[in-house]
Amino acid sequence: MDKPRLIILTGPTAVGKTDLSLKLATRINAEIISADSMQSYKYMDIGTAKIRQEEMKGITHHLIDLLDPADEWNVYFFTRAAKEAVSDILSRNRVPLIVGGTGFYIQALLYDIAFCDAKTDHAYRNSLEEIARREGNEALHEQLKEIDPDSYRNIHANNVKRVIRALEYYQQNHVPISVHNAAERQKESPYDFRYFVLTDNREKVYAQIDARVDKMMEEGLLAEVMKLRQMGYQRDLISMQGLGYKELYAYLDGEYDLDEAIRIIKRDTRHFAKRQMTWFRRERDVIFLNKKDYAYNDENLLDQLLKYL
Numbered sequence: 001m002d003k004p005r006l007i008i009l010t011g012p013t014a015v016g017k018t019d020l021s022l023k024l025a026t027r028i029n030a031e032i033i034s035a036d037s038m039q040s041y042k043y044m045d046i047g048t049a050k051i052r053q054e055e056m057k058g059i060t061h062h063l064i065d066l067l068d069p070a071d072e073w074n075v076y077f078f079t080r081a082a083k084e085a086v087s088d089i090l091s092r093n094r095v096p097l098i099v100g101g102t103g104f105y106i107q108a109l110l111y112d113i114a115f116c117d118a119k120t121d122h123a124y125r126n127s128l129e130e131i132a133r134r135e136g137n138e139a140l141h142e143q144l145k146e147i148d149p150d151s152y153r154n155i156h157a158n159n160v161k162r163v164i165r166a167l168e169y170y171q172q173n174h175v176p177i178s179v180h181n182a183a184e185r186q187k188e189s190p191y192d193f194r195y196f197v198l199t200d201n202r203e204k205v206y207a208q209i210d211a212r213v214d215k216m217m218e219e220g221l222l223a224e225v226m227k228l229r230q231m232g233y234q235r236d237l238i239s240m241q242g243l244g245y246k247e248l249y250a251y252l253d254g255e256y257d258l259d260e261a262i263r264i265i266k267r268d269t270r271h272f273a274k275r276q277m278t279w280f281r282r283e284r285d286v287i288f289l290n291k292k293d294y295a296y297n298d299e300n301l302l303d304q305l306l307k308y309l
Contacts, residue, residue, distance in 0.1 A: 008110070008193065009024065013101050018099070031059065033099070040073045047245055063085060074238075128140060144166055148166055156272075156275065198289050202274075217262060229252060
């Protein structure tokens with residue numbers, strides 16, 4: 001039996017995935033499934049660089065604006081929703097095109113990775129959350145160094161939720177979650193897929209990130225965050241840990257001035273892009289497309305994508 005077809009177009013933030021994905025979707029009769037951990041939240045448009053309805057060019061997009069910011073979106077919910085979207089798209093003889101930069105989500109869908117769903121030890125979880133509150137995210141993150149160095153390297157200290165999950169997994173199973181996930185990654189994919197990673201010179205990506213943050217501020221990111229705050233969304237929500245949101249919440253709480261908040265957003269987004277590329281380089285069955293090799297021309301890139309397909 002033939003495997004269902006699946007195409008992934010990913011890469012670091014601000015590299016230009018959105019424009020190219022729309023052109024590709026038009027050419028191959030595809031619908032787009034967002035693999036972005038923040039674009040599923042309503043009311044969070046500017047800071048997530050969410051595509052606007054008028055920019056979609058008639059291409060159906062899935063997994064955008066699904067949740068209230070008070071809700072929790074994670075890899076479990078993503079894979080379930082993404083599988084449903086894939087089945088729906090294929091049932092209408094169209095092509096599912098996964099677009100977004102959350103490599104962990106893409107990997108989980110692509111290889112149908114099973115995540116252990118043991119019962120939560122609430123006392124242990126509360127103790128970890130208390131360490132993060134009392135001593136800071138870095139102190140909690142350091143606990144991973146000895147028991148799971150791979151997770152320590154691959155999970156950012158500010159991603160408290162994933163740090164806690166890794167610590168919980170070890171406490172419950174006495175095996176690092178990175179070992180479990182590595183074994184899962186060896187599984188054969190249930191899809192006939194092409195996994196494209198769009199790349200560019202690091203300095204150009206960093207310059208595009210800085211320009212994007214400036215544009216977000218011009219478009220009203222601060223007003224968006226102020227509105228979310230007025231709507232009652234607290235800064236400790238998972239949704240408010242997104243780049244641009246947590247820094248502006250800190251500014252509004254008087255922790256630093258606006259210029260410093262913008263500087264931190266740019267710095268941390270650059271660090272995020274670097275971690276994304278580290279992740280994609282470790283993945284298997286990946287096709288890298290460097291924009292420089294195609295003269296920074298989307299039509300040239302599109303021609304190459306179509307040859308691979």
